[in-house]
Amino acid sequence: MSDFTEKMTLRRQTALPRGLGNLTPFFVSHAEGAMMWDVDGREYIDFAGGIGVNNIGHRHPAIVASIKSQVDRVIHSCAHVMLYEPYLALAEELNRIIPCRGSKKSFFLNSGAEAVENAVKIARYHTGRPGVVCFEGAFHGRTLLGMTLTSKVMPYKFKLGALTSGVYRAHYPYCYRCPWGKAYPSCNLYCGEDYFETNFFKYHVAPEEVGAIIIEPILGEGGFINPPVEYLGHIRRICDRHGIVMIVDEVQSGFARTGKLFACENFQIEADIITTAKSLAGGLPLSGVTGTAEIMDSVHPGGVGSTYGGNPLACQAALEVIHIIEAEDLVGRSAEIGEKVRGRFEELKEKYEIIGDVRGLGAMLALELVKDRRSKTPAAEEAKKISAYCHQNGLIILDCGTLGNNLRTLMPLIITEDQLEKGLAILEDAFVNISG
DSSP states (O other), X not given: OOHHHHHHHHHHHHHSOTTSOOSSSOOEEEEEBTEXXXXXXXXXXXXXXXXXXXXTOBXXXXXXXXXXXXXXXXXXXXXXXXXXXXXXXXXXXXXXXXXXXXXXXXXXXXXXXXXHHHHHHHHHHHHOOOEEEEETTOOOOSSXXXXXXXXXXXXXXXXXXXXXXXXXXXXXXXXXXXXXXXXXXXXXXXXXXXXXXXXXXXXXXXGGGEEEEEEOSSXXXXXXXXXXXXXXHHHHHHHHHHTOEEEEEOTXXXXXXXXXXXXXXXXTOOBSEXXXXXGGGTTSOOXXXXXXXXXXXXXXTTSSOOSSTTOHHHHHHXXXXXXXXXXXXXHHHHHHHHHHHXXXXXXXXXXXXXXXXXXXXXXXXXXXXXXOTTTOXXXXXXXXXXHHHHHHTTEEOEEESTTSOEEEEOOOTXXXXXXXXXXXXHHHHHHHHHTO
């Protein structure tokens, strides 16, 4: 560590609160594409993507140009005071591409947590019901309602205050560790309609009191767990049967990450409301709530909104993001990356007993690490050691999961083949050196 980095570390310790965690000890100087450089000039391949924000890469030239162009026109007016064309244009684009039912409407906020909070508010308003069903392993943000919907206690909820009422948590179909002790596909998907109709709605909350079921099509912070392909169809039918709004949280899984433009397309369902953020605006803070027009129009004027939400710079960047994804076929590229990385992960699993499961969709993949495959005891400490080894050797990769024993891939989809190969080689070296 250089003297400069040591000084930066001291400044961080002095100026910033302890609760603001850092996953690496480095300080970024600049970034381009799928690469980052720290203040000491060291180079890193980025498999973290700003935690799912940089699907189109760091500082894509078209994004930089679009932001500079918008700066010359207007930086902020507040959409509630005087609306501007990029806000309208982006809403029209999301209404075009997002897989919700029927005609759609959209509006914008600043973060994924805000999008989730507003989606739930709209669902409650539309149905007149206060109850919200979420899932074990879910992550929906750090605000009061977001924290309540989020499953993992440490570090997201521990000692951080009372949670909101009206939230009910259901089991998620985590096939590697099935909550019901069953095996797919012989389980006959008990986790779907049977579980809700014969158990959950009997013991936890009546469906007539539920305004929304909110689900990540692939758990994000929960460990990149994807349910059986039939599962979201079961949730769709449950919602239709009982007049419940189906909210799909695509904050981390959206915008080409899973080999589809949105992850729920892998399950061939349409939601009532979809929340987006992260890769929506190429690195600028922006989130969206898109939903069926009838539901979105339920709320009275002024009932939803945000002072900074839909900032002109962010909206202009997001318009360019959508154009880049389509023009450069990043959906196809995501599928290609996913196929290659999954193949390498399966090879690693054959070599290293510490790898218990390989899962995910497209380029949103994870390795679950275990002490041994028979007991499936989580290897959380080893996951942190492997990620730390990667960081020290030029690869930024993150661990995740409620049990803390997963490694996940969120590399920019514009990553070159050479960069991808080098990153995977560093990861394998980590397994050689840490797990033997």
